[in-house]
Amino acid sequence: MATMKSLRTGGVDKVEVVDVERPVPGPRDALVRIRACGICGTDVSFLRAGGMPARAHLGGEVVPVPLGHEPAGEIAEVGAEVEGLKAGDRVVIDPTGHPSGLIGCGGTQGAMSEYVLIENAEIGQNVAVLPGHLPFAVAALNEPMAVARHAVNRSEAGPGDKVVVFGAGPIGLGVAIWLKLRGVRHVVVADVIPSRLAKALAVGADAVVNSAEEDVTARLTELHGQAANALGQPRPGTDVYIDAAGAPAVFNTVIANAKWHAKLVMVAVQKKGADIDLGGVLRSELTLVASQGYPTEIFEVTPELAEHHERFEKLISHRVPFEDAQHAYQLALAPGVAEKVVVTFDD
Structure with a gap:
């Protein structure tokens, strides 16, 4: 044997x-x-x-x-x-x-x-x-990048959208890469670790936010312009939020900043529950989309992973x-x- x-x-x-x-x-x-x-x-x-x-x-x-x-x-x-x-x-x-x-x-x-x-x-x-x-x-x-690709597919983000990715780990950075390869207009990555934010810029993010040190609302308004929720309250003009961090603070931050008809895609596993402001969800008519695994993406990503391998290698x-x-x-x-x-x- x-x-x-x-x-x-x-x-x-x-x-x-x-x-x-x-x-x-x-x-x-x-x-x-x-x-x-x-x-x-x-x-x-x-x-x-x-x-x-x-x-x-x-x-x-x-x-x-x-x-x-x-x-x-x-x-x-x-x-x-x-x-x-x-x-x-x-x-x-x-x-x-x-x-x-x-x-x-x-x-x-x-x-x-x-x-x-x-x-x-x-x-x-x-x-x-x-x-x-x-x-x-x-x-x-290939496998984690298929997870990231499914999140992007679920987001339905297009060239005209402005997107924020919370979490600059491998999945979040993979999401940022796929968004830019798809031609998405503006991609911001938020995290609390400076080295990860530097990596996000290196792989193609348009801007980064250190959410431990910066006012996220002010920074997103600066980057994405000002919009409003269903009640006319001012909100950043961000179209899509993607949670690749799995921290309760992300949900609260998104709800506090979501404009009317914004979308939140949850790809990270929530490690701990959070009290969610359902009233805030209502005021923005926020759409929550869950993203699990890679139903069709496992080999969809392989040719592009090979084509752009130098960018992915930075992860x-x-x-x-x-x-x-x-x-x-x-x-x-x-x-x-x-x-x-x-x-x-x-x-």
Whole structure:
């Protein structure tokens, strides 16, 4: 039996490398050798909990979670019935839709491993082939950039719109990039960490707001002009707000600033509930749109990710070899220390 190294949760705020059986592809499967895998906020939540509650009774025994759902790699083996894939092809994987469960999110496999099995491999359904010039570390951004693209699709922002993105983490910055590539007129990114705001400008945002130090209302009015809510009260002329921060203060800020028929897209997971001024929602006729995952976007983004890879590469703050995975996850756990950590695998 061939084995491989795989990473899983190893207790609160810890990971452990374990030897597991290397998957063997069936006739309709493909085996992928992982070359890079990003660390996501979901991974961090698993670490903070020390794993995942057993599904039989949520809140029961916490079980280890194989980590990693943002992989890029190359085909090592293909089953006899697989079409269009061959050994050596560079690929990205959709971690959803596998019979064994979500890769890296409670399924039996995690992509922070030397190999991952694509079950029932089919191009355009659960795998996409990459151009040769796209670095594996950037290709590993495909999954989070699909999340960001879905938020932009849900926003329906167009060239004439003025948009604010709250949160300059990888998703928020990805949203800003997709908005500008779509030709959106003016994109502002708000955050409280100066280095992230500098990164937002580097990837193409038109302006930034440090919401810890600046008057958000005054700054947005300066940038987007003055409008009003349904009662005629003055409000910034911002058309679309996108919450990629997941902080209660964002909701309150948006409601306080929303003009008549403004829109709020929620892509971040709310970590803590907030008291919402429903009267403020009414006064602006604010539309709240939820954005979850990437129903159609997982491979929609791949060609543009490759075309604009130099811009997307700016999102990566740390590249850490698999041998130092514990350090990689400690970076991701530390608030404000890292932006996007990508674990790389040696040839």
